[in-house]
Amino acid sequence: MPAPEMEIVHLLRAVAVELGLHSARFASRNGMHPTDVRALITLMDARRAGEEMTAGRLGAALGLNSAGTTALVDRLERAGHVRRVRGEGDRRKVLVEVDERAVALGQAYFGPLIDRSVELLRGYDERELAAVRSFLRGVRDAAGREGE
Amino acid sequence: MPAPEMEIVHLLRAVAVELGLHSARFASRNGMHPTDVRALITLMDARRAGEEMTAGRLGAALGLNSAGTTALVDRLERAGHVRRVRGEGDRRKVLVEVDERAVALGQAYFGPLIDRSVELLRGYDERELAAVRSFLRGVRDAAGREGE
DNA sequence: CCTATTATCTCGTTGAGCGAGATACACGCT
């Protein structure tokens, strides 16, 4: 018989799959591709962290080469989700800024899921929250470290 | 200031991203595409559950149409990861069976991460495990339900 | 300034996945 911990491992995998499908639904409903959604999420993360995002850094974050990055930003710009802004200091750079409406669109779609997650977490005490937190940190670090 | 629960929400998202990247690394190291890896995982899940997997069901599970499914199975078969077996009862069906070596390959790659996760979980008591389990179930169900 | 380096874009190509339709088998129905 398998270790009882395996149930949680499979649950975690199922969550990852569901979250992926959730993004994919958002993508296809808005005429976008999974990569475009990942790009918008990356851009919003950077914005929340108060960092500027250049075309190159965006492409690197998504594992695209320069040609693919240009095509991606073209696509997002054509759809009105981002703007290209030439770098102030270094005029070779192209800063990619998310449009407010894209942010609102994302919040409208992902908001309910986030709210529900927060609501679930409010049902736990400090020790239980610490367990969830440290398990997720552990898996994230293990997945990030394995194979470089 | 943001709710403290948001840290865990972002952690969960980070885990999903890392697991995705982990699969992607496995894919590119073995000359495969993300879809091929998802297909193999689906096939192994079915095998563990003792179910037969037809070409059609596999394609449906991955959201591919019939043409894409044929191409996918062609690709996997050419690489020696699966075999096509004509259905016994219904000769229109094509059962897709994973090759033992593909199973071994997957276990060699994902095994350490799974082992590490189980090891992490062994550090918690029953109440903490229950918290992790119910949180993951809750998020999985919420992500699955949102937008159909 | 002249050269090396860095950031982005252009061009031509590959290949995953799609839509439409062909093919092959299964299961009634009479």
Added chain:
DNA sequence: AGCGTGTATCTCGCTCAACGAGATAATAGG
């Protein structure tokens, strides 16, 4: 048995995301 309807897979032609190679433009160092 013979025929039509439904179902499973495959073939063909196409689109478009992403790649490799190389062009273009701006910065940084000697």
